[in-house]
Amino acid sequence: MSNQATAVEPPAAVIDERMAEVSLLTKLLRRPELGALLAAAMIGLFFALTTDEFGTLDGAANWTDVASTIGIPAVAVALLMIGGEFDLSAGVMTGTAGLFMGVMATEVGMNMWLAIMLTLVAAAGVGFINGYMVVRTKLPSFIVTLATFFVLQGVNLAVTKEITGTVRVSGLSTVDGFESAKSIFGDSFSTYGFRLSVLWWVGFTILATWVLARTRVGNWIFGVGGDPVAARNVGVPVARVKIGLFMTTALAAALTGIMIALRLGSTQASQGVGEEFQYIIAAVVGGCLLTGGFGSAIGAAVGALIIGMAFIGISFSGWDTDWRLLFLGVILLMAVLINNFVRRSAEGARK
């Protein structure tokens, strides 16, 4: 009997608590995007019932379009916020990217695809500078990217006026490669007019969700946002993660700017100003904490969906579009309060 006893691992004296699953409600409450999903359902239902167009496929093409151009940068901003940082320059970056691409294509005479490549490289450079300054100076990213915001806004206006004599860069449609680029970034893909940007948005959200949940980098993003000192002490390359997040945010914003520019065939120098707040609101509505370390990419995508639905719903209802801003303020406040409440009850539910 003794030879038997040595061969067998002592059965754990206790039952593995993996068997004792927590209740479904508790699990749901722990998800950051729960509140946003409920809000999206309610807002969608409200406008579908009160207006004629909102519930139709044509209507959906409208609000998904708005949601997608907010959602692509918002998902990147969510990753950045989970990593514990902010980017106030993301909105203006969409304008900078569109203008830069336009100038390269129309004034310098590049092929559209080359101009797009260069634009992405330049955007990555801006993101790198943001990240490098935050990591090196240890200043709050709020201040660093606020500076970038004004620098880019100044460049957008001054350089555009200097080169074109107006506050816009236009005439993209005559450039070589415009049609093929537009067919990837700018067109619609169904008879109802759904935009390709919607596919980009969905694809980017899936990618970001996978990175966050299933990869080492995702684990690092949560670690860096939760406690950068602890993360560094255990060997996470904190600086590289943060700089990478700033670059991702700038690239996502630039991609959005490129899409808008190709769709319209031109870019205004004022493009994107103020939209950085919509990205942040989408991320917060989606469950991101301002303190970092908690949030989700899907949540930010749903947050963007809420904003898109509300903006278009307000138009369809025939209300003045100024109400949009009031709506943004109200959902931001509600989201923060609900997130607070949900988190507290979720923590209480833990054993």
Added chain:
Amino acid sequence: MMGETHEMEGATAIPLVEMRSIRVSYGGVHAVDGVSIDLHEGEIVGLVGGNGAGKSTLMKVLSGAQLPDSGEIYVGGKPAHIQNPRDAKAYAIECIYQTLALSDNLDAPANVFLGRELTQGAGSLDDSAMEDATRRVMGRLNPRFRAFKTPVMSLSGGQRQSVAIARAVHFNARIMIMDEPTASLGPAETAQVRDLVRQLKEEGLGIFLISHDIHDVYDLSDRISVMYQGRIVDTVHKAKVDTDDVLAMIILGKKPEEASSEELAELQI
């Protein structure tokens, strides 16, 4: 009572780690001023001293969190180049901090593997392998530990310390630095962590133990190094001193035989 065996060992065996003439200064202040210290297999060296004596800074140098201005580190008799925490881990040096070691928003397996995650094909995280490994180590260290799926912020101090130690043990640490491992723990948890420390020593790890708690140090250590204003006052075998001698060195910054009788008398008050 014992300790003689240790002296012999110290004379012959190559130390697990040896730090020589380490200097660190912050803006003109010598936080660590030419300190040399060594550690052998299966040995616990207690590092004591008042606030700002340089204990933590010295250990930060070993764990790669602080670059020294000068000095050398030898691991297993060979020069070691430690520029950052990753390098230190490559030399099997692991650090247990009281406060700074865990990411509160991650669960225990994610904390154990943070920075060294296990992956399977296509770079995807292997969550179940990480959880299994964590369960295996934890089964050895703290069999009553159950909270494998909750963020560590909701764990007790002792459980958190278990997670931090599990990380070091899983990655086969040979040299462990414990910075105030029992600060802010309750009595039962303190006893649990002390048992853990003894168990690690049995397994042949070398441990640097930093603590304000002189009884902690005296209880667990084989040798005690006392630091005062960036220098080592003395390194003594526990058997040859009592806690009062150590306390006198911590407060006066002098060896007992160097201190005047007035100074010693004053301490008695």
